[in-house]
Amino acid sequence: MKKIILGVLLLLFAGVAQAQHITIARQGHFSVGGQTIQRLGKYDNSKFVGWAEQEETGQSYRADHAFVDFQIPADSKKLPLVYVHGYGGSGVCWQMTPDGREGFATLMLRRGWSSYVVDLPGRGRAGRTSATTTAKPVADEMFWFDIWRIGVWPNFNEGVQFPKDSTSLSQFFREMTPDLSNHQLDVPALGALSERIGDHILVTHSAGGFSGWMSAMQNSEVKGVASYEPGGFVFPEDEVPERIDGLTGGVAGIAVSMEQFKRLTEIPIILYFGDYIPETPSKNLGDENWRVRLQMARKFVEAINRHGGNATLVELPKIGIYGNTHFLMQDLNNAELADLLDDWLLKSKLN
């Protein structure tokens, strides 16, 4: 009897210890979407045709797909999260942090949410495209340090949720990767992903935000959208607000049909914006790039709700969460942001 109780206790203890681990039922990678280019002519197996582009080799070339890295935890929530990256990088921004803490997708896995992390066409593992593109070593890191509100180079913003050691900064910049696409492939790729995996929730970032709104309007499989600092916004064609000007080019609303827009009123939507975004014009690139976008985001959320939708704009400093950069999902408080998202998903009955 004592032995049996000891056995039960040991097994229970093993269960508690395992709770710190992530239990994965399935994981893998696959591509979605894209096209197949077929050259004219007849392929000749006996000779090597060389590497230069040739017209009549009779060979094919698959291109313009996205790549997807997925993990399904044991006892996962029903709806998976599809992570869409923004400009300049790949899906890796959702899977790591500059200082080695867990990536956002892993934090959400621990909360029971399956992940589908996308490398959009032309980036990361989705490198084969139909475009001819030249990648050049254009030094731009100080510019992005500013634009992404880590600080005003070489100074970090006061209280910033970004690690200040040089190794972390190096890891962060090395997440950037060229875009080898013709820049019009993101939305079709998200459509192909919808077809493959069915119902899901989009979690988008920055330039990926616009592709997310487009996918939600086109694919009934999108059951909700959480967007971290989206860069672009859609409006019903008769209700596009005036362009908002700013030092980095400002932002204009994009017109879509009322029928399309209405689709965004049928699903729960949340937008998160971080810290250091001023209300009035500034001389700083990072201030300016997000001041205009936050203002347009407010109009976007108003428009959705005016038409009967359920959109929420969370300006993090207004709820007492300070120091977030544009890369909120990697910031030092990303576990707190994962809790916020988890709460919203459950409250919105998206599990």
Next chain:
Amino acid sequence: MKKIILGVLLLLFAGVAQAQHITIARQGHFSVGGQTIQRLGKYDNSKFVGWAEQEETGQSYRADHAFVDFQIPADSKKLPLVYVHGYGGSGVCWQMTPDGREGFATLMLRRGWSSYVVDLPGRGRAGRTSATTTAKPVADEMFWFDIWRIGVWPNFNEGVQFPKDSTSLSQFFREMTPDLSNHQLDVPALGALSERIGDHILVTHSAGGFSGWMSAMQNSEVKGVASYEPGGFVFPEDEVPERIDGLTGGVAGIAVSMEQFKRLTEIPIILYFGDYIPETPSKNLGDENWRVRLQMARKFVEAINRHGGNATLVELPKIGIYGNTHFLMQDLNNAELADLLDDWLLKSKLN
């Protein structure tokens, strides 16, 4: 008492059910190696300098690193496996199969082996390099179908361990991705990885095989090497065999100092080659590319063992395993190959 026994049985059953899952203690991504390019001049925060390459922007650019995707299972073996891909693709070849079965790294995770899957510089997520490189849509898939011994296009090899549906073939080809590097960065990146993670076992493929030998000779952290159809081989400078000619260019041994070569005699090494490799010259590209390499592999293994080493060459058809292409790790029998590797690692006391 009955309730307690029932409780124990239920917990034991839960334990068995969980055995089908993978229990991950830690996972993430990081970059290793590379350089930082620093442009002259002083960075001006107030103006946008544009995208064209400019000399005096005062900005920096991190480049030439590798990217690493790691997973550490609970109760992992002590030494992790570092997966090095070959020409034309990224680390994704170790993480998926064309038909959606589990990738090789996941199969090995299930056997307790931690994985570090590398995207070598210029490929996949490691896209920023110091080179200026143009990616073009050069149609080449039939060529690779042949070279990688899936068959002689459009026919599959008889009994081939490759799924014959068009979706799988498409997934397979879409794993290819451009190389944006200057082609001399792989070995330094593996050195930087050795420094970061310490002792490990290399699992290499194809062109990655040569970088693996170089890393093993330069980094004492490499405690063993398993190489799937390596494309290149090193020999002591006075013992380089004659070049072996063939239809796709043949293969020459690469000379290294005896002191360097000796390092390969101090660690367990295994090489695996698949099916459809003839002994005598052929008119087929795939036959020819691997006929010469298998012959050179035999000389390489002989050289290591002649100098007191412990190298094994496994020609799979000779042990009754048939149908393997050049992408053995993805083939339909990859779970059987994972068992073979697991057995060898344990027998070689590399756990």
